[in-house]
Amino acid sequence: xxxxxxxxxxxxxxxxxxxxxxxxxxxxxxxxxxxxxxxxxxxxxxxxxxxxxxxxxxxxxxxxxxxxxxxxxxxxxxxxxxxxxxxxxxxxxxxxxxxxxxxxxxxxxxxxxxxxxxxxxxxxxxxxxxxxxxxxxxxxxxxxxxxxxxxxxxxxxxxxxxxxxxxxxxxxxxxxxxxxxxxxxxxxxxxxxxxxxxxxxxxxxxxxxxxxx
Ligand code: HEC
Ligand code: HEC
Numbered sequence: 001x002x003x004x005x006x007x008x009x010x011x012x013x014x015x016x017x018x019x020x021x022x023x024x025x026x027x028x029x030x031x032x033x034x035x036x037x038x039x040x041x042x043x044x045x046x047x048x049x050x051x052x053x054x055x056x057x058x059x060x061x062x063x064x065x066x067x068x069x070x071x072x073x074x075x076x077x078x079x080x081x082x083x084x085x086x087x088x089x090x091x092x093x094x095x096x097x098x099x100x101x102x103x104x105x106x107x108x109x110x111x112x113x114x115x116x117x118x119x120x121x122x123x124x125x126x127x128x129x130x131x132x133x134x135x136x137x138x139x140x141x142x143x144x145x146x147x148x149x150x151x152x153x154x155x156x157x158x159x160x161x162x163x164x165x166x167x168x169x170x171x172x173x174x175x176x177x178x179x180x181x182x183x184x185x186x187x188x189x190x191x192x193x194x195x196x197x198x199x200x201x202x203x204x205x206x207x208x209x210x211x212x213x
Contacts, residue, residue: 038103045092046104054108059166066113071158072105075182084182116162118209120201127206130199140194143203146187151210161210169204176200 043052046064050056054065064072078084079093080101096104118124131151134142148154151161160168174180175192183189195203 034099034103035107037100038107041096041100041104042107045095046108049088050108053111055111055114056164059164060170061164062167063113063116063163064108065111067109067159068153068155068157069105069109070155071153072108073101074156076101076104078182084180113159113162113211115211116164116208118205119165120205123198123202123205124209125202126199127202127204130195130203131206135194135199138194138196140199141187141191143207151207160207163207165201165204165208168207169200172200172204 042054046052046054049058049061050064054063054067056063075084076093076096079086079089080096080098082090118127130140131143134140143151143160146154146157147160148157151159151163153159153161171180172192172195175183175188176195178189181189192200
Protein backbone atom coordinates (compact mmCIF):
# COMPACT_ATOMS: atom_id res chain seq x y z
CA UNK A 1 0.00 0.00 0.00
CA UNK A 2 1.53 3.34 -1.01
CA UNK A 3 1.03 6.54 0.99
CA UNK A 4 -1.86 7.78 -1.14
CA UNK A 5 -3.80 4.49 -0.80
CA UNK A 6 -3.22 4.38 2.92
CA UNK A 7 -4.55 7.94 3.29
CA UNK A 8 -7.59 7.04 1.23
CA UNK A 9 -8.37 3.93 3.23
CA UNK A 10 -8.45 5.92 6.44
CA UNK A 11 -11.05 8.31 5.11
CA UNK A 12 -14.71 7.59 5.82
CA UNK A 13 -16.78 6.31 2.91
CA UNK A 14 -16.97 3.21 0.74
CA UNK A 15 -13.18 2.93 0.36
CA UNK A 16 -12.78 2.20 4.09
CA UNK A 17 -15.60 -0.36 4.08
CA UNK A 18 -14.02 -2.25 1.20
CA UNK A 19 -10.73 -2.44 3.06
CA UNK A 20 -12.47 -3.80 6.18
CA UNK A 21 -14.49 -6.37 4.25
CA UNK A 22 -11.39 -7.49 2.38
CA UNK A 23 -9.57 -7.95 5.69
CA UNK A 24 -12.42 -10.03 7.15
CA UNK A 25 -12.60 -12.18 4.02
CA UNK A 26 -8.85 -12.73 4.05
CA UNK A 27 -9.02 -13.82 7.70
CA UNK A 28 -11.90 -16.21 6.96
CA UNK A 29 -10.11 -17.76 4.01
CA UNK A 30 -6.94 -18.23 6.04
CA UNK A 31 -9.05 -20.01 8.68
CA UNK A 32 -8.91 -19.40 12.41
CA UNK A 33 -5.73 -20.20 14.29
CA UNK A 34 -5.49 -23.75 15.68
CA UNK A 35 -5.82 -22.60 19.28
CA UNK A 36 -8.97 -20.62 18.47
CA UNK A 37 -10.35 -23.64 16.68
CA UNK A 38 -9.83 -25.90 19.70
CA UNK A 39 -11.49 -23.38 21.99
CA UNK A 40 -14.45 -23.16 19.61
CA UNK A 41 -14.82 -26.94 19.44
CA UNK A 42 -14.55 -27.13 23.24
CA UNK A 43 -17.22 -24.46 23.65
CA UNK A 44 -19.63 -25.96 21.11
CA UNK A 45 -19.10 -29.75 21.33
CA UNK A 46 -17.16 -30.93 24.39
CA UNK A 47 -19.01 -28.44 26.64
CA UNK A 48 -22.14 -30.62 26.65
CA UNK A 49 -20.50 -33.30 28.78
CA UNK A 50 -17.07 -32.10 29.98
CA UNK A 51 -17.87 -28.36 30.47
CA UNK A 52 -16.06 -25.79 28.32
CA UNK A 53 -12.97 -25.76 30.55
CA UNK A 54 -12.95 -29.55 30.98
CA UNK A 55 -14.18 -29.54 34.58
CA UNK A 56 -17.21 -31.78 34.05
CA UNK A 57 -19.80 -31.49 36.80
CA UNK A 58 -21.45 -34.80 35.91
CA UNK A 59 -19.90 -37.68 37.93
CA UNK A 60 -20.17 -40.17 35.04
CA UNK A 61 -18.28 -37.87 32.66
CA UNK A 62 -14.56 -37.45 33.35
CA UNK A 63 -12.94 -34.13 34.09
CA UNK A 64 -10.46 -33.63 31.27
CA UNK A 65 -9.00 -30.30 32.45
CA UNK A 66 -5.32 -30.63 33.34
CA UNK A 67 -4.91 -34.16 32.00
CA UNK A 68 -1.49 -34.77 30.45
CA UNK A 69 -1.33 -33.62 26.82
CA UNK A 70 0.17 -36.93 25.65
CA UNK A 71 -2.53 -38.83 27.49
CA UNK A 72 -5.36 -36.83 25.87
CA UNK A 73 -3.85 -37.34 22.40
CA UNK A 74 -3.61 -41.08 23.05
CA UNK A 75 -7.19 -41.35 24.32
CA UNK A 76 -8.69 -39.38 21.40
CA UNK A 77 -6.73 -41.52 18.93
CA UNK A 78 -7.81 -44.68 20.76
CA UNK A 79 -11.46 -43.59 20.60
CA UNK A 80 -10.99 -42.86 16.87
CA UNK A 81 -9.48 -46.27 16.13
CA UNK A 82 -11.94 -48.09 18.39
CA UNK A 83 -9.12 -49.30 20.58
CA UNK A 84 -10.93 -47.61 23.52
CA UNK A 85 -14.60 -48.38 23.24
CA UNK A 86 -17.24 -45.85 24.23
CA UNK A 87 -20.69 -45.53 22.67
CA UNK A 88 -20.71 -41.91 23.82
CA UNK A 89 -17.25 -40.74 22.65
CA UNK A 90 -17.30 -42.73 19.35
CA UNK A 91 -19.75 -40.40 17.53
CA UNK A 92 -17.97 -37.36 19.01
CA UNK A 93 -14.54 -38.29 17.61
CA UNK A 94 -16.09 -39.40 14.31
CA UNK A 95 -16.99 -35.73 13.75
CA UNK A 96 -13.45 -34.50 14.53
CA UNK A 97 -10.67 -34.05 12.00
CA UNK A 98 -7.33 -35.73 12.71
CA UNK A 99 -5.71 -32.29 12.91
CA UNK A 100 -8.13 -31.23 15.68
CA UNK A 101 -6.62 -33.76 18.13
CA UNK A 102 -3.36 -32.00 19.06
CA UNK A 103 -4.87 -28.50 19.58
CA UNK A 104 -7.71 -29.96 21.69
CA UNK A 105 -5.16 -31.82 23.83
CA UNK A 106 -3.10 -28.65 24.24
CA UNK A 107 -6.18 -26.63 25.19
CA UNK A 108 -7.63 -29.04 27.77
CA UNK A 109 -4.27 -29.94 29.32
CA UNK A 110 -3.59 -26.25 29.90
CA UNK A 111 -6.80 -25.89 31.96
CA UNK A 112 -6.64 -26.54 35.70
CA UNK A 113 -8.50 -29.55 37.10
CA UNK A 114 -10.72 -28.45 39.96
CA UNK A 115 -10.38 -30.44 43.17
CA UNK A 116 -13.14 -32.88 43.99
CA UNK A 117 -14.39 -34.30 47.24
CA UNK A 118 -14.76 -37.78 48.72
CA UNK A 119 -18.45 -38.38 49.44
CA UNK A 120 -17.96 -41.64 51.33
CA UNK A 121 -15.60 -40.37 54.06
CA UNK A 122 -15.49 -43.79 55.79
CA UNK A 123 -13.90 -45.36 52.73
CA UNK A 124 -11.07 -42.82 52.53
CA UNK A 125 -8.70 -44.52 55.03
CA UNK A 126 -8.67 -47.80 53.10
CA UNK A 127 -8.40 -45.87 49.84
CA UNK A 128 -5.36 -43.99 51.10
CA UNK A 129 -3.68 -47.27 52.05
CA UNK A 130 -4.26 -48.76 48.59
CA UNK A 131 -3.11 -45.60 46.84
CA UNK A 132 0.15 -45.31 48.77
CA UNK A 133 0.99 -48.94 49.61
CA UNK A 134 -1.11 -51.17 47.37
CA UNK A 135 -2.09 -54.55 48.78
CA UNK A 136 0.87 -56.85 49.18
CA UNK A 137 -1.29 -59.89 49.90
CA UNK A 138 -3.16 -59.71 46.62
CA UNK A 139 -0.33 -58.18 44.55
CA UNK A 140 -1.90 -54.75 44.02
CA UNK A 141 0.86 -52.21 43.28
CA UNK A 142 0.80 -48.76 44.89
CA UNK A 143 -0.99 -46.34 42.57
CA UNK A 144 1.36 -43.54 43.61
CA UNK A 145 4.26 -45.31 41.86
CA UNK A 146 2.90 -44.36 38.46
CA UNK A 147 0.20 -41.75 39.11
CA UNK A 148 2.55 -39.71 41.34
CA UNK A 149 1.95 -38.03 44.71
CA UNK A 150 -1.49 -36.36 44.85
CA UNK A 151 -2.26 -38.30 41.66
CA UNK A 152 -0.96 -35.50 39.45
CA UNK A 153 0.30 -37.98 36.85
CA UNK A 154 3.26 -37.78 34.50
CA UNK A 155 3.33 -37.93 30.67
CA UNK A 156 1.52 -41.20 29.80
CA UNK A 157 0.36 -41.75 33.40
CA UNK A 158 -2.82 -39.73 33.65
CA UNK A 159 -3.68 -37.24 36.36
CA UNK A 160 -6.32 -38.94 38.50
CA UNK A 161 -6.18 -36.76 41.65
CA UNK A 162 -9.46 -34.82 41.86
CA UNK A 163 -11.25 -36.97 39.27
CA UNK A 164 -14.92 -37.94 39.88
CA UNK A 165 -15.11 -41.08 42.06
CA UNK A 166 -17.98 -42.49 39.97
CA UNK A 167 -15.87 -42.26 36.81
CA UNK A 168 -12.73 -43.67 38.46
CA UNK A 169 -14.59 -46.66 39.92
CA UNK A 170 -16.26 -47.34 36.55
CA UNK A 171 -12.93 -47.26 34.69
CA UNK A 172 -11.36 -49.65 37.23
CA UNK A 173 -14.29 -52.05 36.70
CA UNK A 174 -13.92 -51.69 32.93
CA UNK A 175 -10.18 -52.48 33.13
CA UNK A 176 -10.87 -55.48 35.42
CA UNK A 177 -13.46 -56.85 32.98
CA UNK A 178 -11.18 -56.16 29.99
CA UNK A 179 -13.83 -53.83 28.51
CA UNK A 180 -11.21 -51.10 28.60
CA UNK A 181 -8.08 -52.63 27.15
CA UNK A 182 -6.15 -49.71 25.68
CA UNK A 183 -3.50 -49.75 28.44
CA UNK A 184 -0.53 -50.75 26.32
CA UNK A 185 1.40 -52.46 29.11
CA UNK A 186 -1.71 -54.20 30.61
CA UNK A 187 -0.72 -52.72 34.01
CA UNK A 188 -4.20 -51.32 34.63
CA UNK A 189 -6.00 -54.51 33.59
CA UNK A 190 -3.77 -56.59 35.86
CA UNK A 191 -4.00 -54.09 38.74
CA UNK A 192 -7.77 -53.59 38.57
CA UNK A 193 -8.45 -57.34 38.45
CA UNK A 194 -6.69 -57.74 41.78
CA UNK A 195 -8.78 -55.05 43.52
CA UNK A 196 -11.88 -56.09 45.46
CA UNK A 197 -15.09 -54.13 44.93
CA UNK A 198 -14.61 -52.54 48.36
CA UNK A 199 -11.06 -51.50 47.45
CA UNK A 200 -12.24 -50.02 44.12
CA UNK A 201 -14.82 -47.87 45.87
CA UNK A 202 -12.36 -46.86 48.59
CA UNK A 203 -9.50 -45.87 46.28
CA UNK A 204 -11.92 -43.99 44.00
CA UNK A 205 -13.20 -41.99 46.99
CA UNK A 206 -9.66 -41.19 48.13
CA UNK A 207 -8.61 -40.15 44.60
CA UNK A 208 -11.63 -37.82 44.23
CA UNK A 209 -10.52 -35.87 47.28
CA UNK A 210 -6.90 -35.45 46.15
CA UNK A 211 -5.79 -32.03 45.03
CA UNK A 212 -8.29 -30.49 47.47
CA UNK A 213 -6.75 -27.79 49.66
C1 HEC B 1 -22.13 -36.68 24.95
C2 HEC B 1 -21.10 -36.54 25.98
C3 HEC B 1 -19.69 -36.26 25.57
C4 HEC B 1 -19.21 -35.29 24.69
C5 HEC B 1 -20.02 -34.31 23.87
C6 HEC B 1 -17.77 -35.39 24.72
N1 HEC B 1 -17.39 -36.37 25.59
FE1 HEC B 1 -15.47 -36.93 26.00
N2 HEC B 1 -16.14 -38.44 27.21
C7 HEC B 1 -17.47 -38.71 27.46
C8 HEC B 1 -17.55 -39.93 28.25
C9 HEC B 1 -18.81 -40.60 28.77
C10 HEC B 1 -16.23 -40.39 28.44
C11 HEC B 1 -15.77 -41.66 29.16
C12 HEC B 1 -15.77 -42.81 28.16
C13 HEC B 1 -15.55 -44.15 28.81
O1 HEC B 1 -16.51 -44.65 29.40
O2 HEC B 1 -14.46 -44.70 28.74
C14 HEC B 1 -15.37 -39.41 27.78
C15 HEC B 1 -13.98 -39.47 27.77
C16 HEC B 1 -13.16 -38.53 27.19
C17 HEC B 1 -11.72 -38.53 27.29
C18 HEC B 1 -10.87 -39.52 28.09
C19 HEC B 1 -10.75 -38.99 29.50
C20 HEC B 1 -9.93 -39.85 30.42
O3 HEC B 1 -9.78 -39.44 31.57
O4 HEC B 1 -9.46 -40.91 30.01
C21 HEC B 1 -11.27 -37.46 26.59
C22 HEC B 1 -9.83 -37.02 26.42
C23 HEC B 1 -12.43 -36.79 26.04
N3 HEC B 1 -13.57 -37.47 26.42
C24 HEC B 1 -12.36 -35.65 25.25
C25 HEC B 1 -13.47 -35.05 24.67
C26 HEC B 1 -13.38 -33.93 23.77
C27 HEC B 1 -12.10 -33.25 23.34
C28 HEC B 1 -14.66 -33.63 23.39
C29 HEC B 1 -15.12 -32.58 22.41
C30 HEC B 1 -14.56 -32.69 21.07
C31 HEC B 1 -15.55 -34.58 24.08
N4 HEC B 1 -14.78 -35.42 24.83
C32 HEC B 1 -16.93 -34.59 23.96
C33 HEC B 1 -18.56 -37.96 27.06
C34 HEC B 1 -18.52 -36.93 26.13
C1 HEC C 1 2.69 -49.38 36.48
C2 HEC C 1 2.02 -48.10 36.37
C3 HEC C 1 0.63 -47.95 36.97
C4 HEC C 1 0.20 -48.29 38.24
C5 HEC C 1 0.99 -48.96 39.35
C6 HEC C 1 -1.17 -47.87 38.32
N1 HEC C 1 -1.55 -47.26 37.14
FE1 HEC C 1 -3.39 -46.51 36.71
N2 HEC C 1 -2.82 -46.13 34.78
C7 HEC C 1 -1.55 -46.36 34.28
C8 HEC C 1 -1.52 -45.97 32.88
C9 HEC C 1 -0.33 -46.04 31.94
C10 HEC C 1 -2.83 -45.53 32.56
C11 HEC C 1 -3.32 -45.02 31.20
C12 HEC C 1 -3.71 -46.17 30.29
C13 HEC C 1 -4.09 -45.67 28.92
O1 HEC C 1 -3.19 -45.31 28.17
O2 HEC C 1 -5.28 -45.59 28.62
C14 HEC C 1 -3.61 -45.63 33.79
C15 HEC C 1 -4.95 -45.29 33.88
C16 HEC C 1 -5.67 -45.30 35.07
C17 HEC C 1 -7.04 -44.84 35.21
C18 HEC C 1 -7.90 -44.26 34.11
C19 HEC C 1 -7.79 -42.77 34.17
C20 HEC C 1 -8.71 -42.06 33.24
O3 HEC C 1 -8.68 -40.81 33.27
O4 HEC C 1 -9.47 -42.69 32.51
C21 HEC C 1 -7.38 -44.99 36.53
C22 HEC C 1 -8.71 -44.63 37.16
C23 HEC C 1 -6.23 -45.55 37.21
N3 HEC C 1 -5.22 -45.72 36.29
C24 HEC C 1 -6.21 -45.85 38.55
C25 HEC C 1 -5.16 -46.52 39.19
C26 HEC C 1 -5.23 -46.99 40.56
C27 HEC C 1 -6.41 -46.79 41.50
C28 HEC C 1 -4.04 -47.61 40.82
C29 HEC C 1 -3.60 -48.29 42.09
C30 HEC C 1 -4.46 -49.35 42.61
C31 HEC C 1 -3.25 -47.53 39.59
N4 HEC C 1 -3.96 -46.85 38.64
C32 HEC C 1 -1.96 -48.03 39.45
C33 HEC C 1 -0.46 -46.83 34.98
C34 HEC C 1 -0.50 -47.32 36.29
